Amino acid sequence: xxxxxxxxxAEPRTLIEEIVRQAPRLRPLTLMGxxxxxxxxxxxxxxxxxxxxxxxxxMPRLRDALGRGQVxxxxxxxxxxxxxFGPGGPWAADAVLVHTAPPDAxxxxxxxxxxxxxxxxxxxxPLVIAEVxxxxxxxxxxxxxxxxxVAARIETDRALTPYPAPSVGEVERRIAAxxxxxxxxxxxxxxxxxxxxxxxxxxxxxxxxxxxxxxxxDAMLPLLTRGVVTRxxxxxxxxxxxxxxxxxxxxxxxxxxxxxxxxxQALNYATDKESIIKNxxxxxxxxANHMMPKMRYWREDVQPYPYDLDKAKxxxxxxxxxxxxxxxxxxxxxxxxxxxxxxxVKESWAQIGVTVEIExxxxxxxxxxxxxxxxxxGANWYITSDVTAPDELAAIQFDYDAVGGTKSFFTQYKSxxxxxxxxxxxEATDEEVRAKxxxxxxxxxxDDAPMVALYxxxxxxxxxxxxxDFHTVKTAWWRLxxxxxx
Numbered sequence: 001x002x003x004x005x006x007x008x009x010a011e012p013r014t015l016i017e018e019i020v021r022q023a024p025r026l027r028p029l030t031l032m033g034x035x036x037x038x039x040x041x042x043x044x045x046x047x048x049x050x051x052x053x054x055x056x057x058x059m060p061r062l063r064d065a066l067g068r069g070q071v072x073x074x075x076x077x078x079x080x081x082x083x084x085f086g087p088g089g090p091w092a093a094d095a096v097l098v099h100t101a102p103p104d105a106x107x108x109x110x111x112x113x114x115x116x117x118x119x120x121x122x123x124x125x126p127l128v129i130a131e132v133x134x135x136x137x138x139x140x141x142x143x144x145x146x147x148x149x150v151a152a153r154i155e156t157d158r159a160l161t162p163y164p165a166p167s168v169g170e171v172e173r174r175i176a177a178x179x180x181x182x183x184x185x186x187x188x189x190x191x192x193x194x195x196x197x198x199x200x201x202x203x204x205x206x207x208x209x210x211x212x213x214x215x216x217x218d219a220m221l222p223l224l225t226r227g228v229v230t231r232x233x234x235x236x237x238x239x240x241x242x243x244x245x246x247x248x249x250x251x252x253x254x255x256x257x258x259x260x261x262x263x264x265q266a267l268n269y270a271t272d273k274e275s276i277i278k279n280x281x282x283x284x285x286x287x288a289n290h291m292m293p294k295m296r297y298w299r300e301d302v303q304p305y306p307y308d309l310d311k312a313k314x315x316x317x318x319x320x321x322x323x324x325x326x327x328x329x330x331x332x333x334x335x336x337x338x339x340x341x342x343x344x345v346k347e348s349w350a351q352i353g354v355t356v357e358i359e360x361x362x363x364x365x366x367x368x369x370x371x372x373x374x375x376x377x378g379a380n381w382y383i384t385s386d387v388t389a390p391d392e393l394a395a396i397q398f399d400y401d402a403v404g405g406t407k408s409f410f411t412q413y414k415s416x417x418x419x420x421x422x423x424x425x426x427e428a429t430d431e432e433v434r435a436k437x438x439x440x441x442x443x444x445x446x447d448d449a450p451m452v453a454l455y456x457x458x459x460x461x462x463x464x465x466x467x468x469d470f471h472t473v474k475t476a477w478w479r480l481x482x483x484x485x486x
Contacts, residue, residue: 004085004093004121005033007057008238010114011161012099012131013038014154023050030054032091034081035193037161043070054091056081061432081117087124095127098145101136108144112136113160115143116235127151135159163238164296165198165218172199180204188231190214193238204228244385246293249329249345249452250370250378254412257321258376264449266319268305269312270352271345271452280340285455291445292397293385294456297438302446304453312352324353330370330378332363341454342379370410380454383409390438391426398422398445413450
């Protein structure tokens with residue numbers, strides 16, 4: 001049987017995971033498609049007799065599988081996909097898997113970020129199976145399929161597979177400068193993937209009335225927000241989620257009883273993050289499963305701390321503070337969200353024997369005390385994904401001996417294993433090694449609980465209606481040269 005997968009950020013990870021789980025029942029199975037951004041789990045060595053991957057886009061991480069004969073390369077153009085995988089084609093699909101937004105009132109499923117070949121092939125395929133994801137955005141234009149074309153579907157609520165922007169250096173910028181000179185106002189641009197195309201897109205900010213064809217990536221977003229791009233006809237949208245901020249309650253790990261990991265874990269279990277997100281943030285956040293922002297190599301499968309008072313009480317009974325303790329909690333005055341979070345945790349932690357004493361300070365005093373390690377706990381402090389790679393933030397937050405002397409960003413969390421993983425990731429040039437090191441670090445710090453992990457929030461900015469062309473860039477800063485008041 002031949003099964004076609006959608007490409008890019010529309011990779012249906014839940015369906016793929018289930019296919020791999022049922023490998024013994026499904027063998028042999030031919031999976032087909034283009035560029036995927038995940039880990040190609042069906043190409044692992046243990047699935048050599050079960051799955052074959054037929055693709056016109058071979059990624060570096062497929063090199064070993066290609067050598068083992070698990071991957072077959074099709075030398076075709078993107079334009080050829082409908083004829084190759086469609087009815088009567090040499091690789092005609094028996095089934096098409098799709099990744100969609102929930103159905104609208106008319107019962108139509110939007111294909112969101114990927115309509116290129118998945119949509120027309122799904123319209124003619126013998127069998128269509130859908131992953132219907134609450135987080136898949138609805139897109140306009142010819143992007144929908146009626147629900148009755150779908151034989152089976154699974155409903156999910158998970159982040160799309162991201163496409164992190166590649167690194168752009170001086171060489172790429174110099175090449176892009178030469179290329180951008182050839183692109184006049186009013187041109188239609190097709191940009192591929194890679195550092196040079198991204199650099200070219202970033203260099204078109206002074207053009208007017210550009211059109212975009214085929215693919216939309218992060219580097220083009222400023223062109224859209226500034227009105228440089230006025231026309232688009234795209235089949236694929238690939239990029240990352242907006243800037244993410246991590247909010248947590250900082251704990252001074254050098255002060256007893258917070259030097260006891262069981263106490264710190266108990267505080268995490270005794271914090272009802274879902275309630276905070278629902279009642280304080282009105283749903284505009286997600287429970288954090290890391291002690292730093294979501295960035296490249298972030299692992300979705302690391303579990304956040306659930307709200308479990310029984311588990312929290314058990315940990316407290318086994319800890320050095322079995323009889324309870326008083327916890328001074330610093331907040332900065334004037335922030336209503338922080339005040340509400342502090343009050344919620346005060347009431348919740350009282351149920352496990354922790355008496356919280358809230359002290360609201362002006363932000364300057366709070367930060368001075370924080371930076372001098374003159375605090376016990378602080379709510380709720382945050383850090384943003386304001387660099388493109390996680391190395392710097394990981395070192396600041398989890399390497400006690402990192403340059404700068406912040407001692408794990410003022411938590412005084414000291415772990416030889418965390419330091420080892422941070423350095424291992426920084427020194428590695430192999431993407432798989434880096435991904436594993438950062439993934440292991442994420443699991444380690446969640447287990448060690450140097451802070452109380454609260455939630456991730458996207459970048460948000462409140463503007464008056466007369467402010468135009470304002471946006472927050474990925475590094476959490478603002479570019480004001482194009483901002484105007486009307």
